Amino acid sequence: MTRPKSVLVVGYGNPSRQDDGAGWLVAEAIGRRWRQRVHVVTGQQLVPEWALSLAESDLAFLIDAEIQKGTRSDDLKEVVPLQIAKVPGSFHGEGQVRTQQIAINPEISSRRRVTVRKLCPTFNATGDQDSSADLDVIAQSQTVSRVGGHAIGPESLVALAVMLSGRAPETHLVSIPAIWFGFGDGTSAVARAGIAEAIDLIDAHLVRWLTGSLSDE
Amino acid sequence: MSRRIVIDPVTRIEGHAKITIHLDDSGNVAEARFHVTEFRGFEKFCEGRLFWEMPGISARICGICPVSHILASSKAGDHILGVAVPPAGEKLRRLMNLAQIIQSHALGFFHLSSPDLLLGFDSPPASRNLFGLAARYPDVAKMGIRMRQFGQEVIGTLGGRKIHPSWGVPGGVRDPLDVAERDQIRARVPEQIAAIQSTLQLYKDSLVGLDDEVRAFGELPTLFLALVGPGGEWEHYDGHLRLVDANRQIVEAAIDPQRYGDYFGEAAEPWSYLKFPYYQPLGYPAGSYRVGPLARLNVCERIGSPLADRELAEFRTLGQGAVLGAFHYHYARLIEILASLEAIERLLDDPDILSSRCRAEASVNRLEGVGVSEAPRGTLFHHYRVDPTGRLEWVNLLIATGQNNLAMNQTVAAVARHYVRGGQDLTEGVLNRIEASIRAYDPCLSCSTHAIGQMPLLIQLIGPDGQIRDEARR
Numbered sequence: 001m002t003r004p005k006s007v008l009v010v011g012y013g014n015p016s017r018q019d020d021g022a023g024w025l026v027a028e029a030i031g032r033r034w035r036q037r038v039h040v041v042t043g044q045q046l047v048p049e050w051a052l053s054l055a056e057s058d059l060a061f062l063i064d065a066e067i068q069k070g071t072r073s074d075d076l077k078e079v080v081p082l083q084i085a086k087v088p089g090s091f092h093g094e095g096q097v098r099t100q101q102i103a104i105n106p107e108i109s110s111r112r113r114v115t116v117r118k119l120c121p122t123f124n125a126t127g128d129q130d131s132s133a134d135l136d137v138i139a140q141s142q143t144v145s146r147v148g149g150h151a152i153g154p155e156s157l158v159a160l161a162v163m164l165s166g167r168a169p170e171t172h173l174v175s176i177p178a179i180w181f182g183f184g185d186g187t188s189a190v191a192r193a194g195i196a197e198a199i200d201l202i203d204a205h206l207v208r209w210l211t212g213s214l215s216d217e
Numbered sequence: 218m219s220r221r222i223v224i225d226p227v228t229r230i231e232g233h234a235k236i237t238i239h240l241d242d243s244g245n246v247a248e249a250r251f252h253v254t255e256f257r258g259f260e261k262f263c264e265g266r267l268f269w270e271m272p273g274i275s276a277r278i279c280g281i282c283p284v285s286h287i288l289a290s291s292k293a294g295d296h297i298l299g300v301a302v303p304p305a306g307e308k309l310r311r312l313m314n315l316a317q318i319i320q321s322h323a324l325g326f327f328h329l330s331s332p333d334l335l336l337g338f339d340s341p342p343a344s345r346n347l348f349g350l351a352a353r354y355p356d357v358a359k360m361g362i363r364m365r366q367f368g369q370e371v372i373g374t375l376g377g378r379k380i381h382p383s384w385g386v387p388g389g390v391r392d393p394l395d396v397a398e399r400d401q402i403r404a405r406v407p408e409q410i411a412a413i414q415s416t417l418q419l420y421k422d423s424l425v426g427l428d429d430e431v432r433a434f435g436e437l438p439t440l441f442l443a444l445v446g447p448g449g450e451w452e453h454y455d456g457h458l459r460l461v462d463a464n465r466q467i468v469e470a471a472i473d474p475q476r477y478g479d480y481f482g483e484a485a486e487p488w489s490y491l492k493f494p495y496y497q498p499l500g501y502p503a504g505s506y507r508v509g510p511l512a513r514l515n516v517c518e519r520i521g522s523p524l525a526d527r528e529l530a531e532f533r534t535l536g537q538g539a540v541l542g543a544f545h546y547h548y549a550r551l552i553e554i555l556a557s558l559e560a561i562e563r564l565l566d567d568p569d570i571l572s573s574r575c576r577a578e579a580s581v582n583r584l585e586g587v588g589v590s591e592a593p594r595g596t597l598f599h600h601y602r603v604d605p606t607g608r609l610e611w612v613n614l615l616i617a618t619g620q621n622n623l624a625m626n627q628t629v630a631a632v633a634r635h636y637v638r639g640g641q642d643l644t645e646g647v648l649n650r651i652e653a654s655i656r657a658y659d660p661c662l663s664c665s666t667h668a669i670g671q672m673p674l675l676i677q678l679i680g681p682d683g684q685i686r687d688e689a690r691r
Contacts, residue, residue, distance in 0.1 A: 048328065048347055049366040052359070156348070163351040164359045 007038040007206065008057035008169070013065050014044050019178030019191035023063035026176065026198045030061075033199075034206060046157050054157060055165035059209055061202055062119070062154045062171065065178035065191065113194040114201060119158050119171040172205075174198050223677010223688050234660075236629055236651060237677045240686075244639045247681070249630040251622070251655060253491035260612045267607050268294050268586075272385050275599065275614070281324065282661055284317035284372060285592030287385040288454070289599040292588030294387025296475070297603060299582030305572035306389030311454045312564050313375050313385070314590060315557040318453060319409075320368025321593035322510070322550040322557075325659035326416075327361025330547060333653050334423050338430065339646040357419065360412045364554070367409050371561070374398050389576030396571060403565045406558055410524070413554045417528060420551055427544075434654050435631030436541035438463035439624050440496055440506035441515040444474075444591050449518035451525075451556060453591040459516050460496065460506065464538030468496075474589035477598055483615070494620045505623035508595025509658065510549035515539040520552075522559035528552045543628045546657045581607045592617050594661055618660040628654045643687060648676055 011027025013020040024042045031040035039057070041050065046062070054060055152160065154173045161168040176194035180187065187195070223237050234253050241247040259278055266274060272290040276283035288310055295302055302310070332345045335354055344352065351358040375394065376382020384391050424431065444452040445459045458472035460480075472480055484493040484501040495504035506512075515536075520526050532552060535545060564570055581603060588599040595617030602611040632654040636647045678687035 048362050049369065052362060052366065160348065160351060163348065164355055164362070 005058040005210070006056065007034070007210075008053055008060040009038050009040045009063070009202070010046070010050060010061065011040070011042045011063045012044065012046055015185060016183065018180040018182050018184050019176075019187050020065050020181055021185065022065040022176040022178055022187060022191045022195050022198075023174075025187070025195050026063045026174070026202070027061075029195075029199050030202055030206075033203060037210065038206070046152050046154060048152060048157075048160055051157055051160035051164055054169065054171065055161040055167055057169045060169050060171040061174055062157070063174040063176065063198065063202075064154070066175045067178060113177050113190070114197045115175045116201060117173045117175070119154055119173050174202065223679070223685060234655070235677070236655070237679055238629075238633045238637060238651075239679045239681070240637070242681060244641070246630065246633045246637050249626070249633045250488060251625050251629050252489045260614055263612045264609050266609050268297055268601050268603050268609055269387060269607060271599070271601065271609070272387075273383050276382075279661060281321060282317070282592055282594070283382070284313055284376075284385075285590065285597050286599070287382070288314055288590045289588040289592075289597045291385040291387055291389075292455075292590060293586040293599040293601050294588070295577075296586030296588065297581055297583050297601065297607070298387050298577070298579040300388050300577035300579045302389045302577055303572070303574045304569045305393060306575035306577070307455075308564055308567060308570050309375060309390050309394060309575055310385060312394075312561060312570070313372055313382075314454050315561050315564070316368045316371035316375075318368075318557045318591075318593045319554050320365045320372065321659075322554050323361055323365040323368060325593070325656075326547060326550050326554075327358065327364070329659070330653070330656050331357065331361065333649065333656075334420070334427065334547070338649050338653065342645060342649065345649070357416070360416065364409055364412055367405055370405075371402055374402060386576065388578060391576065393573045393575050394570055399565050399571060402561070406562050406565075410555065410558050413551060413558065414524070417551050417555070420548060430650060430653070431542055431544045433632050433635035433650065434542055434544040434657060435628055437505075437507075437543065437624055437627050437631070438541060439627075440468060440499075440504070441512035441539060442496075442506050442508050442596055442620065443513040443516040444589065444596060445517055446521075451513060451517040451520040453513075453557075453560075455590075458589070458596070461516050461539060463541060465515060465536075466538070474598070475587045477587060477589070477615070478600070481615070483619075489622075491622050492619050493622050494615060495623065502623055505627070506620065507624045508617050508620045509546065509593075510553045511540060511543075511546045512595060513591065514549045514552060520556045522556060522563070525552055525556035525559055528555060543624070543654060543657045546659065550659070581605060594618055594659055595620055616661075618658070621658050621660065625655055625658050625660065628657070643676070643678070651676060 009027045009030050011023035011025070013023045015021030015024045027040050027042055030038060039053070041053065043050075154171075158168045158171050176198050177190050178188070178194075179190050223235055234251060236249065236251055238249045239247045259275065263271065263274060271294065272287040275286040275290045278286055291310070327350070328347050332340075332347070332350050335357065336345055336349055340349070347358060350361075372382060375390075375392075375398075376384035377392070440460050440462055442458060442460050444454075444456045446452045446456045449459070458469070458474055458477065458480075459467065460469040460472070462468050469480065480497055481494050482497045482501065482504075484495060486493060493501065494506075495501045496506050497504060514529060514532060520529050529552060532540060532545075532548060535542070535548075540549075584605070585602045586600075590597055596615075597617055598613070598615035600613040600615070601609055603609055629651060632651050636650055637643065676688070677685050680686050
């Protein structure tokens, strides 16, 4: 009997900086829907420790917020607070914070909101008995060389999983468009739409993938 | 012709800094400075907040050492409340602090410093990092990652999350530990003890080829400060402050942490945001003292656990009195990981650890409180004055890295004098050794200036006329 397939769902970003916490919200929602079938972790940034969890998984989603490519500065200017509330002692300067009501450029909201990119290990150590030369190349590559020690990028995480354990799972980087990065936990309409879309996309993928994997067991 | 060398930014440290090396007319090092170039000002903007909020607010100073701030802040709050924390509350706080020491020391050693030690100070800088380590020594890299993961998971289990857990509070802790959680942590300890013993051996073996660096990092005859227990044993959470000199002779046997201000002053220099604490009776800068793993091992009589005490005895042979070499911070860090793992085993075997009575309730009973604990990088002080409603009127944070500031400057100068001679051009390997002398202290500049920032490095070579003659930047 083969072991059950395992799924890792990583949500990362800063949930105290509005849309930057979109990855957490998606990961937690997937965790609630799939409970025992997925392993959910969340954090402010990708850390090397997750490479070990990644290497032990069969499917992984890395979910982050990002400013959507192609978004023009004019688009962002359309995102303005419509209502200002006075909150004594607030950190938002002049004792004011913005509410969650925004005006939104219709062009932005009509775009595809979420991008999903499949990450491949930069090399495959499986079956290669003398891969040290390749490993050195990876260690010096642009992708992974800018490493301070405790935070790394998504490609680097996959590469590190392979370096440490000789394998990495099918890994998808899910990017949710984000436009608000102020202090607070409210998300913009753009991010909320992206969050809903990301949940649906991951959910649909999990249904297909788990159904297929279950039939293999 | 005289010159100045600038290293800006310094890499693989927690924070943002630069190093300047001032040369004399013959091209030799006249002096060197470690500049911390970031500022946030937590002490000021916390004024007006309630002291109850401080564990949560001050934890945001740093993503690496939040537990240290939570504990020191909670302890300052204990004093303001005038309560004795229930035994379970104290033991759970100790458990979290030990986990914090493990995860932070593992980060400092494996992720940040071991590339220099195992791959070589002159190895290609592009792969002189965790990935290079994983490529050449995957088992070592995996061991380090798993060790840090263990520490973080203990913190996450206790506090509900690994970063910024809202768990320590004035009076105790919010939530107890249950049997399943205890057993889960306990089951992982033996693997970690085996891993750190193996790492200690690897480190000792690697020292054979590092004689020059060990010598170059200097043997500074500073004082050393740390908390000790009632019998002078290694301590990380409570007890009294002890100061010893370079011969390990006791200078101050038992300072009451509440009275730290009578003994230690803070100087400032116009070229750095990091303050310069000193031992007042010797004045500034003669009162230079060091804190952190090296200091704790020099100050204590014993650790109090068999495996770590055996390592301590071997460690002590490196010095005539105290072990003075800054390079040996690495060694001390590894011994403290072992000590922390043994202490975790003892705590988990203590039935008190499962008690649900872990928090004392009270309101403001004192208008001033000092909380002291040993952060991974050294002794940490949180000092608050409040009004009768508990609103903060004054805050002072004395951070471990700041207390090593004078010594870090002296160490940079020692390394620069060893490697920069006759005005010769800087090689990358020399730059890295100068950086590494700072990394030995594992400084956390986010904490010590309470500053936000990245971790880059700039070295400037400055002539006696003040002109920058050479510059290297990462």
